[in-house]
Amino acid sequence: MIASDLHKEYPWARLHSLHYPVRLDALGEVLTEIRAAHRQTDHSDPKPDAGRLIGHSADTTIVRRLIEQVAPSLATVLITGESGTGKEVVARQIHEKSGRKGPFVAVNCGAIPENLLESELFGHTRGAFTGAVSARAGRFEQAKGGTFFLDEIGDMPTVMQVKLLRVLEERVIERVGSAESIPVDVRLIAATHRDLPKRIEAGRFREDLYYRLSVFPIEISPLRDRSADIAPLVDEFIRRLCAEESVSIQIAGDAMDVLQQYSWPGNVRELANLIERLVVVKPNGNVRRRDLPWPIVEREEAQSAKPRILSSKLDAVSGGVHVSLPSNGLDLKQYLAKIEQDMIHQALVESDGVVQRAAELLGVGRTTLVEKIRRYELNTAKKKAH
């Protein structure tokens, strides 16, 4: 049987042909094609260690509970959070706890050129376009019986959004160049660092797809809002790296204080990178505050100066008058809540209603402040004008 006959019978197959006895140059060409194809379609390999959710902060505990709840179901999950917060880790955890036997396949929608994304996701038939020398199954088919993780879904071109919506509604795909519908048994998890409602308003993301994806939303807080996770994360990264590099480092108390105060704009990824750097710079050493890179120490100093500025402002406002306990007592919880409410109100006025700026003024994380604003039913639209 010759390869061209086989092509007709098995249009999906990734067929190559060689004459026997084999010539080395021809074999070399085929092996090069195979290697190139493997690089393009490499299944997302399992990373058992990277798949663990580290930390015991309230936010991480909630995320862990949500994972337990959603994993056994087939519900589509939408994971949101800033870059580097560990969205893929959460997705892998859901897959591992789902009991699904198929693979975990991940695709970063933002990393694949728009013109290649469709064939990457849905596959193509032989000759569907120039360069499609053999048929290929897409990532959806590769994830058969498993989990398909679509990272950076907010960056998916709108044309592709329509096609993805159809897959979610009908559970079938069509390879590029074919009209045949192929059923797909996959559990879909999507993630983005983008504000999807804002992108919907801007006409860059389909509202119907958003509702299809966010059947079970999970929001991951930025690392600055869960500083209780920093020490366990540091320990974990040190454990992994030291095992790999056969070295041993310790983080001294003064250095750990800086790490816990720092705002981590790059989140967990930035922390992991820092530890990797420290393992190289101080192998078998005790890392002190002075060993940390200056941008981290400098920003930590700037941040820790804030409460002092705020307290001096408070002194100025109160005229240095100390509060005293009324003779008939008070409800401390209510009293403190009132002060908190007033402070948030003032910060919002000072920041013209910009929550991020107000959060910085108050020295709390944005998510924390949003929660408090919601609880106290404060209006963020208040302006400084009065």
Added chain:
Amino acid sequence: MVVNRAGAAADNLKELIEFMDAPNVCTATPAKWRQQIGDSRLEAVFIGPDLSDKDVRALVDDIGRLDPNIPIVMLSEEDEA
């Protein structure tokens, strides 16, 4: 993996592929290849020249069920003419 009936031809091909820096090449007959690989992941399957059409079809069917993206290399005897 090289699948062929005649062991000598399969071994010859295995040596050539390994010579081209592709390690861990194994050989098998059409009847035994599936049990031989177990849970290992296949990078490619070379189908030897002495397999019948029926064997080839059965093999390609099985590969498709296992993973449709496994590259299949068909070896055919060069025409004498």
